[in-house]
Amino acid sequence: MRDEIIAWRHVFKLDPDRFISDEDLDQICMSGTDAIMIGGSSGVTYDNTVDLMSRVRRYELPCVLEVSDLEAVVPGFDLYMIPLVLNTEDSRWMIGQHVQAIEQYSHLIPWELIVPEGYIVLHADSTVARLTGALTELEADRAAAYAQAAEHLLRLPIVYIEYSGRFGDMELVADIRRVTREARVFYGGGITDAETARLAASHCDTIIVGNSLYSDLKQALTTVAAVKG
Ligand SMILES: CC(C)=CCC/C(C)=C/CC/C(C)=C/CC/C(C)=C/CC/C(C)=C/CC/C(C)=C/CC/C(C)=C/COP(=O)(O)OP(=O)(O)O
Numbered sequence: 489m490r491d492e493i494i495a496w497r498h499v500f501k502l503d504p505d506r507f508i509s510d511e512d513l514d515q516i517c518m519s520g521t522d523a524i525m526i527g528g529s530s531g532v533t534y535d536n537t538v539d540l541m542s543r544v545r546r547y548e549l550p551c552v553l554e555v556s557d558l559e560a561v562v563p564g565f566d567l568y569m570i571p572l573v574l575n576t577e578d579s580r581w582m583i584g585q586h587v588q589a590i591e592q593y594s595h596l597i598p599w600e601l602i603v604p605e606g607y608i609v610l611h612a613d614s615t616v617a618r619l620t621g622a623l624t625e626l627e628a629d630r631a632a633a634y635a636q637a638a639e640h641l642l643r644l645p646i647v648y649i650e651y652s653g654r655f656g657d658m659e660l661v662a663d664i665r666r667v668t669r670e671a672r673v674f675y676g677g678g679i680t681d682a683e684t685a686r687l688a689a690s691h692c693d694t695i696i697v698g699n700s701l702y703s704d705l706k707q708a709l710t711t712v713a714a715v716k717g
């Protein structure tokens with residue numbers, strides 16, 4: 489399953505802390521997206537994660553958990569995506585929480601299902617930026633340097649350019665893609681329709697669509713065909 493990520497062009501990210509009806513979830517899971525990622529940066533609990541996972545599990549597509557809180561680690565996902573925030577000086581979000589998690593879960597960790605992601609958080613006015621104290625005001629060169637550090641020093645398989653809540657600077661995304669060889673470049677933030685999906689997808693390997701599922705589902709669904717044809 490870890491190798492299948494290479495083929496992902498489109499992922500919907502569902503937030504356990506937000507309501508989604510069965511009808512809407514059906515359209516999302518039947519949309520042709522490559523995977524459902526479950527995660528959020530606040531309000532994620534064991535109960536709301538189990539609930540959402542069991543509803544998504546009725547469908548055949550891959551369902552992965554993006555771990556943001558140790559209280560909400562639920563068995564039964566296809567993969568566990570582990571964010572490491574690169575552009576913060578608060579080491580808890582880079583490695584501290586991770587070490588605590590490894591100590592706590594120890595031999596229970598299914599390492600073959602673990603996929604680390606090097607996050608570059610770029611939207612200052614987002615929950616994740618505030619939570620992690622991310623240094624969001626990066627020039628493109630510096631952002632590209634973070635991506636190279638992720639790939640060559642840390643050997644991370646994914647560089648995740650995170651603009652959660654707003655559409656990002658596509659030149660910066662293109663600069664990161666240009667310097668990245670092995671790592672997959674994920675882009676998320678402000679993709680609301682076919683046009684933004686196509687534009688973002690032209691500069692990265694995989695697009696992630698989250699908030700627009702909750703604000704305008706019809707438009708959000710058009711992002712799938714836009715990138716997967
Ligand atoms: C079954 C089993 C035992 C599985 C093992 C899983 C496990 C325990 C593995 C251990 C290994 C490990 C290293 C775990 C890491 C634990 C951990 C808590 C790490 C911290 C991760 C982190 C840096 C979190 C910060 C927040 C963040 C980057 C979240 C990612 C998701 C995100 C950005 C969502 C967007 O948020 P949203 O709420 O949508 O934002 P908006 O308000 O802007 O919409």
Ligand SMILES: O=P(O)(O)OC[C@@H](O)CO
Nearest residue numbers: 652653676677678698699
């Ligand atoms: O919610 P949006 O802005 O679509 O961003 C998607 C994802 O990158 C959030 O972690």
Ligand SMILES: [Mg+2]
Nearest residue numbers: 503652698699
């Ligand atoms: Mg969100």
